[in-house]
Amino acid sequence: MPVWQHILYSAEITAEHYGRTVSVGGWVQDIRNLGGISFVQLRDRDGVVQVTAVKKRNPELFAEINSLQRESVLLVRGTVKESKEARAGFEVLPEDVRVLSAAESPQPLGVVDKVGADLDTRLNNRFMDLRKADIRAVFRIRAAALQGVRDYLLSESFIEVSTPKIVAAGAEGGATLFPIKYFDKSAYLAQSPQLYKQNLMASGLDRVYEIAPAYRAEASDTVRHIAEFTSLDVELAFIESSEDVMAVAEGIVDSSLRHLLTAAKADLDLLGVDLSVPEPPYPRIRYDDAIDLLASDGMKIAHGDDLGTEGEKRLGDIVMEKHGALLYFITEFPTSLKRGTFYAKRYDEDPERTGYFDLDYKGQEIVSGGQREHRYDVLVEQMRENGLDLEAFDFYLKAFRYGMPPHGGFGFGIERYVQKILDLPNIRETVLYPRDRVRLVP
RNA sequence: GCCCCGGUAGUGUAGCGGCCUAUCAUCCGAGCCUGUCGAGCUCGGGACUCGGGUCCGAAUCCCGACCGGGGCGCCA
Numbered sequence: 365m366p367v368w369q370h371i372l373y374s375a376e377i378t379a380e381h382y383g384r385t386v387s388v389g390g391w392v393q394d395i396r397n398l399g400g401i402s403f404v405q406l407r408d409r410d411g412v413v414q415v416t417a418v419k420k421r422n423p424e425l426f427a428e429i430n431s432l433q434r435e436s437v438l439l440v441r442g443t444v445k446e447s448k449e450a451r452a453g454f455e456v457l458p459e460d461v462r463v464l465s466a467a468e469s470p471q472p473l474g475v476v477d478k479v480g481a482d483l484d485t486r487l488n489n490r491f492m493d494l495r496k497a498d499i500r501a502v503f504r505i506r507a508a509a510l511q512g513v514r515d516y517l518l519s520e521s522f523i524e525v526s527t528p529k530i531v532a533a534g535a536e537g538g539a540t541l542f543p544i545k546y547f548d549k550s551a552y553l554a555q556s557p558q559l560y561k562q563n564l565m566a567s568g569l570d571r572v573y574e575i576a577p578a579y580r581a582e583a584s585d586t587v588r589h590i591a592e593f594t595s596l597d598v599e600l601a602f603i604e605s606s607e608d609v610m611a612v613a614e615g616i617v618d619s620s621l622r623h624l625l626t627a628a629k630a631d632l633d634l635l636g637v638d639l640s641v642p643e644p645p646y647p648r649i650r651y652d653d654a655i656d657l658l659a660s661d662g663m664k665i666a667h668g669d670d671l672g673t674e675g676e677k678r679l680g681d682i683v684m685e686k687h688g689a690l691l692y693f694i695t696e697f698p699t700s701l702k703r704g705t706f707y708a709k710r711y712d713e714d715p716e717r718t719g720y721f722d723l724d725y726k727g728q729e730i731v732s733g734g735q736r737e738h739r740y741d742v743l744v745e746q747m748r749e750n751g752l753d754l755e756a757f758d759f760y761l762k763a764f765r766y767g768m769p770p771h772g773g774f775g776f777g778i779e780r781y782v783q784k785i786l787d788l789p790n791i792r793e794t795v796l797y798p799r800d801r802v803r804l805v806p
Numbered sequence: 807g808c809c810c811c812g813g814u815a816g817u818g819u820a821g822c823g824g825c826c827u828a829u830c831a832u833c834c835g836a837g838c839c840u841g842u843c844g845a846g847c848u849c850g851g852g853a854c855u856c857g858g859g860u861c862c863g864a865a866u867c868c869c870g871a872c873c874g875g876g877g878c879g880c881c882a
Contacts, residue, residue: 394843401840418840434833449841469834470816470852478844479818479832484874540881556882582880583807593882673878730882777882791882802874 371439375410377454381444388413388456389439389464391495393476397430403455404429406438407495414455415440416447425458435467435475435495483790490797490806501631505624506782506794508631510575512623513596516616522571522598527560529553529577533756542581542591553579556775559760561599562707562736565771566763570601575778585801587790588728588780592799598733599773606719606734609772610693613723613731614644616776617691624785637786640690646723647683647692651701654694657682668700680727695721697734706746709737709772719772725784733774740764 371389372381390408404415419426432438442458449455473481473489475496486493493499514524530546531554541552557574564572578595598612621641624632632639649657655667658675661682665675671694683692697720702708711717720734737743743764747754754761782794792798797806 396842396845397839398842398845399839401842403842403845405843412843414843416841420840447841449843451843471833472816474817474833476844477817477832481817482875485817578882580881584878584880585875586877589881595882670880673880728882732882775882780882 369441373410374406374408374413374452377413377444377452379446382446382454383444385441385443385459386456387439387441388415390437391475392432392434392436392438392467394434395430395432402426402430404432404438404440406440406456409500411452411497413440414447414450414452415442415458416445416450416455417458421457425461429458429461432463433467433469435471435492436463437465437467438462439464483792487792487798487803488806494796498634501634502782502786502788502793503796504631505628505635505786506778508624508628509620509782509785510778511627512620513575513616515623516619517573517598520571520612520615522573522600523569525561525564525569525572525574526576527554527557527574529579531559533559540580540582542579555580556595557597558707558775559757561597561773562771563760563763565599565601565738566766566768570769570771571599573598578775583801587792588783590779590791590795590798590800593780593791593795594778596776596778597773598776599771601769601771603735603770603772606695606721606772609733609735609774610648610695610721610723613693613733613774613776614646617723617725617781618644620781621785635786639785642689642691647687647689648695648721649679649683649692650696651694651698652696654679657686668698670701676724676729677727680724683724691723691725693721693723695719697721704750706750706752707736707743708746709735710746723774723776725781726787728780728784729777730780730784731774731776733772735770735772738764738768738770740768 369387371387374388377386388406388408390406390413393405393407393412396403400419402417404417406413406415417426417429439462440456440458441460442456444454445457446453447455471492473485473492475492530544530551532551540555544551544553556578557576561572561574574597575594577592579592581591582589600609600612603609621639624639625641652667654671655665658665658678661678663675663678665671671679683689696717699710699716699718702718702720705720708718708720711719718734722729723731737746740761744754744761747757779791779794783791788794792800
């Protein structure tokens with residue numbers, strides 16, 4: 365038996381390996397058998413190594429290689445030979461192969477087939493879908509984007525926390541909560557860490573963030589909704605206004621996008637994405653001005669009404685034209701739109717307005733937040749206005765009675781952010797195993 | 807919650823009352839080929855979601871079920 369030395373990744377093989385014996389492992393992506401010579405494209409996490417078998421050198425090995433099923437997992441020991449014809453500049457002349465796992469046929473999804481596959485088919489066979497380099501690239505970019513987010517928050521003295529995902533009450537109305545059984549009690553999956561991160565503002569851990577799943581039982585079947593998404597939640601205390609909160613959101617996005625330019629350059633190139641990183645500060649557009657901008661563009665929306673999906677998209681186009689901005693804040697949302705957000709602070713001088721903002725990226729809301737109401741009496745009043753059962757929120761309210769600093773924060777939809785960075789047609793492309801109204805498997 | 811649309815080989819599609827023993831590509835199999843990398847060439851294989859109905863005749867029309875796609879509202 366031959367000695368199988370340390371297995372090299374394709375990207376690790378360099379000119380210094382030429383003439384030497386190495387072991388490579390991976391999936392048989394394709395076999396091009398020309399009769400007397402055969403080329404096996406062996407794919408690993410980094411790329412593809414060409415294994416070139418010559419019939420007259422070793423007929424048995426040649427036959428074995430050509431009988432392999434695509435996508436079988438193979439270990440090859442052989443000599444690295446410099447080659448002008450091979451794409452990588454070298455190829456491996458096999459001396460021995462070992463089939464670690466033979467793939468069956470027919471396969472549920474082609475990895476290098478010259479035909480497309482529906483997203484549904486791809487998601488049903490996600491492990492095979494991910495064998496495509498461009499699909500994996502999305503997830504490396506996602507990871508790098510989160511790295512940039514964490515870099516910034518760490519540098520700004522935020523600490524990462526984890527709060528319960530099994531909760532007794534929701535932050536907002538009950539319609540979007542997933543009920544679950546919790547021993548002998550009924551509970552819900554958390555739709556947001558809102559109540560907990562506010563609770564922490566009274567603790568001394570006064571700058572926190574969490575990157576965790578959030579669950580929404582919304583019957584929304586669109587390319588930008590999923591039932592389980594990753595929410596970046598940030599909360600900070602001792603703020604003066606919502607502007608302090610916006611500055612953090614802006615810092616996060618800027619840090620993240622810049623990090624991508626270096627850390628994810630190869631993957632962005634692979635996807636053909638020419639990432640544009642806008643210079644902060646991002647434009648601040650007051651809600652009322654946004655309504656007027658849309659009106660001047662021929663879209664009539666009453667002051668106090670929601671922009672709607674169409675309005676949001678149109679505003680994205682308008683802001684691009686006027687400011688050349690991909691990212692912009694919509695600020696000072698009217699109380700009429702935030703009434704259900706009982707914890708939103710309303711302006712003392714004008715209770716019909718709040719400091720709440722959205723951060724939109726290419727006509728799509730990715731962040732929403734603002735300054736919270738930290739005064740117990742006012743908060744209770746706003747909760748009553750929403751018909752909430754104060755008893756159920758006892759743990760939350762208590763924190764406001766024994767020293768709660770002014771604070772604010774936001775929720776940031778990671779998947780929507782990645783979707784917009786890469787201009788992906790469907791948010792499901794940004795989740796390994798998405799959960800939506802109908803999908804529970806895999 | 808509301809509204810539109812679709813389910814044909816493993817994958818992606820054409821066909822939309824008889825011309826269908828169902829098109830094409832991909833894929834799989836057999837063969838030829840010593841420089842392929844969207845390899846090429848020859849031959850072969852493989853499908854109308856299910857259940858009712860209309861009709862002389864249904865992949866095609868109608869109803870239902872199941873599965874899926876998209877939009878709105880709402881939101882991250």
